[in-house]
Amino acid sequence: MTPLNIVKGSTRHSAYNLRPTFSDTQERHTLALLVENEPGVLARVIGLFSGRGYNIESLTVAEVDHTGHLSRITIVTTGTPQVIEQIKAQLGRIVPVHDVHDLTVEGPSVERELAIIKVVGEGEKRVEALRLADIFRANVVDSTLNSFIFEITGAPDKIDAFADLMRPLGLVEVARTGVAALLRGD
Amino acid sequence: MTREMTGAKMVVQALKDQGVDTVFGYPGGAVLPIYDEIFLQNDIRHILVRHEQGAVHAAEGYARSTGKPGVALVTSGPGATNAVTGLTDALMDSIPIVVLTGQVPTFMIGSDAFQEADTVGITRPCTKHNWLVKDTDSLSSTMHEAFHVATSGRPGPVLIDIPKDVQFATGQYSTPKPSTSHYQPVLKGDLEEITELVAAIETAKKPVFYTGGGVINSGPAASQLLRELVDATGFPITSTLMGLGAYPASGENWLGMLGMHGLYEANLAMHDCDLMINVGARFDDRITGRIDAFSPNSKKAHIDIDPSSINKVIRVDIPIVGDVAHVLEDVLKVWKARGRKTDAANVKQWQSQIAGWRKVNCLAYTASEKTIKPQHALQRLEELTKNHDRYITTEVGQHQMWAAQYLGFEDPNRWMTSGGLGTMGYGFPASVGVQMAHPDALVINVAGEASWLMNMQEMGTAVQYRLPVKQFILNNERLGMVRQWQELLHGERYSHSWSEALPDFVKLAEAFGAKGILCSDPADLDDAIMEMINYDGPVIFDCVVEKHENCFPMIPSGKAHNEMLLGEAETQGVIDSKGSVLV
Ligand SMILES: Cc1ncc(C[n+]2csc(CCOP(=O)(O)OP(=O)(O)O)c2C)c(N)n1
Numbered sequence A: 001m002t003p004l005n006i007v008k009g010s011t012r013h014s015a016y017n018l019r020p021t022f023s024d025t026q027e028r029h030t031l032a033l034l035v036e037n038e039p040g041v042l043a044r045v046i047g048l049f050s051g052r053g054y055n056i057e058s059l060t061v062a063e064v065d066h067t068g069h070l071s072r073i074t075i076v077t078t079g080t081p082q083v084i085e086q087i088k089a090q091l092g093r094i095v096p097v098h099d100v101h102d103l104t105v106e107g108p109s110v111e112r113e114l115a116i117i118k119v120v121g122e123g124e125k126r127v128e129a130l131r132l133a134d135i136f137r138a139n140v141v142d143s144t145l146n147s148f149i150f151e152i153t154g155a156p157d158k159i160d161a162f163a164d165l166m167r168p169l170g171l172v173e174v175a176r177t178g179v180a181a182l183l184r185g186d
Numbered sequence B: 001m002t003r004e005m006t007g008a009k010m011v012v013q014a015l016k017d018q019g020v021d022t023v024f025g026y027p028g029g030a031v032l033p034i035y036d037e038i039f040l041q042n043d044i045r046h047i048l049v050r051h052e053q054g055a056v057h058a059a060e061g062y063a064r065s066t067g068k069p070g071v072a073l074v075t076s077g078p079g080a081t082n083a084v085t086g087l088t089d090a091l092m093d094s095i096p097i098v099v100l101t102g103q104v105p106t107f108m109i110g111s112d113a114f115q116e117a118d119t120v121g122i123t124r125p126c127t128k129h130n131w132l133v134k135d136t137d138s139l140s141s142t143m144h145e146a147f148h149v150a151t152s153g154r155p156g157p158v159l160i161d162i163p164k165d166v167q168f169a170t171g172q173y174s175t176p177k178p179s180t181s182h183y184q185p186v187l188k189g190d191l192e193e194i195t196e197l198v199a200a201i202e203t204a205k206k207p208v209f210y211t212g213g214g215v216i217n218s219g220p221a222a223s224q225l226l227r228e229l230v231d232a233t234g235f236p237i238t239s240t241l242m243g244l245g246a247y248p249a250s251g252e253n254w255l256g257m258l259g260m261h262g263l264y265e266a267n268l269a270m271h272d273c274d275l276m277i278n279v280g281a282r283f284d285d286r287i288t289g290r291i292d293a294f295s296p297n298s299k300k301a302h303i304d305i306d307p308s309s310i311n312k313v314i315r316v317d318i319p320i321v322g323d324v325a326h327v328l329e330d331v332l333k334v335w336k337a338r339g340r341k342t343d344a345a346n347v348k349q350w351q352s353q354i355a356g357w358r359k360v361n362c363l364a365y366t367a368s369e370k371t372i373k374p375q376h377a378l379q380r381l382e383e384l385t386k387n388h389d390r391y392i393t394t395e396v397g398q399h400q401m402w403a404a405q406y407l408g409f410e411d412p413n414r415w416m417t418s419g420g421l422g423t424m425g426y427g428f429p430a431s432v433g434v435q436m437a438h439p440d441a442l443v444i445n446v447a448g449e450a451s452w453l454m455n456m457q458e459m460g461t462a463v464q465y466r467l468p469v470k471q472f473i474l475n476n477e478r479l480g481m482v483r484q485w486q487e488l489l490h491g492e493r494y495s496h497s498w499s500e501a502l503p504d505f506v507k508l509a510e511a512f513g514a515k516g517i518l519c520s521d522p523a524d525l526d527d528a529i530m531e532m533i534n535y536d537g538p539v540i541f542d543c544v545v546e547k548h549e550n551c552f553p554m555i556p557s558g559k560a561h562n563e564m565l566l567g568e569a570e571t572q573g574v575i576d577s578k579g580s581v582l583v
C-alpha cells in the first residue's frame, strides 16, 4: 500500500458508506423480554427503540409473575440481521431486564393476537360479513340492527386477512392487542 | 442489620458505608434535609461547586483518577437539569458516578410544583439506570444497589431522585450486603474464544493491539496484564484517547494514539495489520474513519464487557465478552501453556515496517521564535512536569488533541478527558475533582480559552478549598477546532469561531484570589511554567499561542486511515461534499 496517495479534491469514495457491509435483508423478529415490573421499565424499552432508531411493529406488556413482580414484554420488530442483534444486546443491558429471547430464532413459537372489529352495514353485506366471520371463527360480541363487533384471535396475518375481507363489507374500526407469543414444546 | 433513622440520615449513612469520602454538590430547597445531615458529621467532605454541571464533572474527575465511584448531590428542577450534561458525558465514557437529586415531596409530584422536573424521565436516556425513591424504607437498599450498578459491568452514571418527604420520614436502614440483584455481568470470557485468540496470536504476521478506556475501567490489574502480554509478544500497541496510560508511553511497543488525530504509524498499523486485538475499545467513528475501508485485511478480536459493543460497528471474528483483566489473565495463561509462541520473524519485519512509518515524524511542526506554538508549549509542559506526580485533565478542541499527542502517560488514571461526548467545560471542574482525590499531586487542566470559559465559575471552588489546580490555557483567541474545520470544509468562512471580548485572564485570576500568569514569548515559557508549578495555589496560565495553527495528523471525516493529512500542504479541497456532512 502506498500511503498518502490522496488526490486533491478527491471524491473517489462515498463518505456515506459508514455502515459495514452486513446483509441488507429486512427480517421480522418476535422478542420476549422478562423484566422487573418497576416504574419506568416500559419507558426504558420504548426509549431505547426511539432513541436508537429501531422499529416497533407491535408491543404488549403485562405482569406475568405477581409474586416475583416480573412482566413479560413481547415486541415484534423488523431490521437487518445486524440491527436485530444490536436490539437484543441493547435490550439485554437495560438493568431491570432479566432475559431477552428471540422467539424467531429459538422457535418454533406460537403467536396470537386478539382483535375486535366493528363492521357497519345492511342487507347482503351484513350476511356476507357473518358468513366470513364464521369461516374465520370470529365471534360476534355485540350487534345492533346495522352493526356487528367481531372478536377474533389468531396469528397477526390471520387478523390482517380477516380485516381486509371486512373492509368492503363496512369495517369502521379495529382495536388490536398486539402479539403475545410463546415457544412451542418444553 | 437494620436501624431506624430519617431518609436524609440514611443518605449520609449509605455514602459512608459505601466508602465515600467526598461529595460534590450544590444545595437547594429539595435537598435541605440531606445538607442538614452533612452539617452534622465530619466523615464526608462536601465540596461546594459553583454550578451543578461542575459537580458532576468533578465527580467524574474524582472517579477517573481513583477508580472509585464519584458522587454528586444536587437539588430538584434546575439542579437536576444542570446535571444532565455531566451524566451524558459519564455515560459516553463509562465513568461510574452516583448522582443524588432532591425532588418535590411525593404528594406534589405531577402538580408542576415549584422546582419540579421529571428528573427520572429527563435522565433515563443519559444514565445507566435511575430510581425515584418513593418510600424511606427502600432508600438504603436503593442507594446500595445504585453503587453496585454504577461500578459493575460496564461502569456508568446512575441517579437517585429523592423526594423531600422521603428525606424527612423515618424508616429502616439496612447496611450494604453482597448484591442479590439479578444484575451481575459476566466477568470471565469464553475459553473457546480465548483459545482462538491465542491461536491467532501465535500465527499473526502483522498484529496490533488496539486498546481503549475499558482497560482503565477494568482496574490496575488490567493494565499490568496488558503490559505483560504486549511485552511478552512484542506486538505493537496503540490506544484510543480514553485508554492512554494503560500501556506506558515510554514502552518499547508503543505506537502512540490512533484515530482522527492519531499518529501516522498507529493509523497505518491499524490499516495494514493482519490481526487486530481490540481490548476494551468500541470502534468509535473517531477511530475507524471510513468503515468500509477500515483495516480491510485483518482478523479482528474484540474483548469487551458490554455485549452490545460487539459487532455494533465493525464485524469481528473473535468476540470475547468479559472483563479485560479476567480475559487477559486467561489469554496469558493459555498462551503460556501452549508454549509462548509467536511468528517472531514476521513480527520483527512488521516492526521494522512500522519503524519506517515512524520516520515520517508526523508530529513535526514548524517552530517559531516569535510566537509560542501550541505544540511547543505542550512539549515544554511535558518536559517540565513529567517527573512530577502528575494528573492531566483537558477541555475539548485542538488543545485536547495536542495534549494527547505531545504528553506522555506512564500509568492509568492519570489522563482525564471528555472523549465520547466531547464536552467543552469538562476539564476545569474535572481537575477540581482530581485534586480533591490527590491533594498533593500536580493537577493540570490543559485548556482552550473558549472551553475554559464555559465553567470558569469553578475558580471560586478552587480558591475556597485551596485546590492548587493549574489551568494551562492555550489561548489562540479562537474556537480553534471549529476554525480548523471551517478552513478545511467551509471555504475558510470563519463564521463565529472567534471571541472578540476575551477577559484578561491574569486579572480574572486575581479577582478570584488566585494567581494569573501571562506568557506570550517562547523565550519566557520555561520560566513561566516553572512559576506555575511552584506556586502553591490555583493558577490561571494564559499561554498566548499561534492563532491559526492546525492540528495534524488528521483523518478527514469519511476518509480511511491511509488517507491521512500530515500537514498544511495537503489540506486544499481534500474533504468532499459528502465528507462534510459528517461531524
Ligand atoms: C459544549 C460544547 N459546545 C460546542 C462544542 C463544539 N466545539 C468543539 S471544539 C470547539 C472549540 C473549542 O475552542 P477552545 O476551547 O478555545 O479550544 P481550541 O480548539 O481553540 O484549542 C467547539 C466550539 C463542544 N465540543 N462542546
Ligand SMILES: [Mg+2]
Residues within 6 Å of the ligand: B397, B448, B449, B450, B474, B475, B476, B477, B478, B479, B480
Ligand atoms: Mg481556542
